[in-house]
Amino acid sequence: MKELFISFEGIEGSGKSTQAERLYKWLKSKGYDCVFTKEPGGTPVSEKIRNILLDTKNDKLSELAELFLYLADRAQHIKEVIEPALSNGKIVITDRFSDSTLAYQGKGRRIKEEQVKPMNEIATDGIVPDLTILIDILPVEGLKRIKRKDRIELESEDFYQRIRQEYLKIAKENPDRVKVFDGTLPPEKIEKNIREVINPLLKEIN
Ligand code: TMP
Numbered sequence: 001m002k003e004l005f006i007s008f009e010g011i012e013g014s015g016k017s018t019q020a021e022r023l024y025k026w027l028k029s030k031g032y033d034c035v036f037t038k039e040p041g042g043t044p045v046s047e048k049i050r051n052i053l054l055d056t057k058n059d060k061l062s063e064l065a066e067l068f069l070y071l072a073d074r075a076q077h078i079k080e081v082i083e084p085a086l087s088n089g090k091i092v093i094t095d096r097f098s099d100s101t102l103a104y105q106g107k108g109r110r111i112k113e114e115q116v117k118p119m120n121e122i123a124t125d126g127i128v129p130d131l132t133i134l135i136d137i138l139p140v141e142g143l144k145r146i147k148r149k150d151r152i153e154l155e156s157e158d159f160y161q162r163i164r165q166e167y168l169k170i171a172k173e174n175p176d177r178v179k180v181f182d183g184t185l186p187p188e189k190i191e192k193n194i195r196e197v198i199n200p201l202l203k204e205i206n
Contacts, residue, residue, distance in 0.1 A: 002205040003086040007097035010135035013142030038095035040073040054150035071123040107166035137183030
């Protein structure tokens with residue numbers, strides 16, 4: 001079996017975590033050797049970084065410090081989880097990866113793309129997902145679905161508009177890698193649509 005790297009992206013409330021988990025369970029049930037992970041988080045060190053990033057008490061965290069923490073989280077995640085799993089021919093599904101940084105820190109926090117991109121490449125060790133599933137939803141719809149808000153989720157709807165636009169731009173620029181799904185559809189329908197995109201890839205790695 002060849003390795004396969006799949007990332008899920010989308011704004012808050014898009015339903016991406018639900019879909020990522022459903023895909024993982026489906027692949028497992030079909031007998032695939034599959035790893036499910038997430039960012040920020042995914043390793044013991046990364047979980048500590050996640051707590052700093054999402055703690056509403058850290059309201060003085062600077063934009064650059066935030067960027068470096070997400071990148072530190074990713075560097076650890078790559079080294080400890082993603083790279084080893086891919087080297088062992090596994091399927092890796094991650095709930096968020098580098099496109100999140102381009103969207104949130106790049107367009108959301110307005111840190112220049114020329115700065116974010118090269119740093120992201122260092123953090124990922126050049127690893128790019130084979131497939132990125134972007135679940136698209138309007139911020140006004142997504143934010144309605146959130147109950148208890150973390151530090152990032154306290155941001156304005158305009159912040160999420162910029163993020164959504166950036167995600168859609170990334171999808172347009174990378175049509176082979178990034179597939180967009182309508183997050184307003186019933187979860188079962190989205191799941192079915194995702195499986196239709198995954199099936200040909202499974203044939204390739206078998
Ligand atoms: P989650 O809600 O999907 O667990 O993600 C946690 C938050 O972290 C979410 O608001 C998006 C944000 N985030 C970034 O701002 N930059 C990143 O690089 C990543 C991975 C997440």
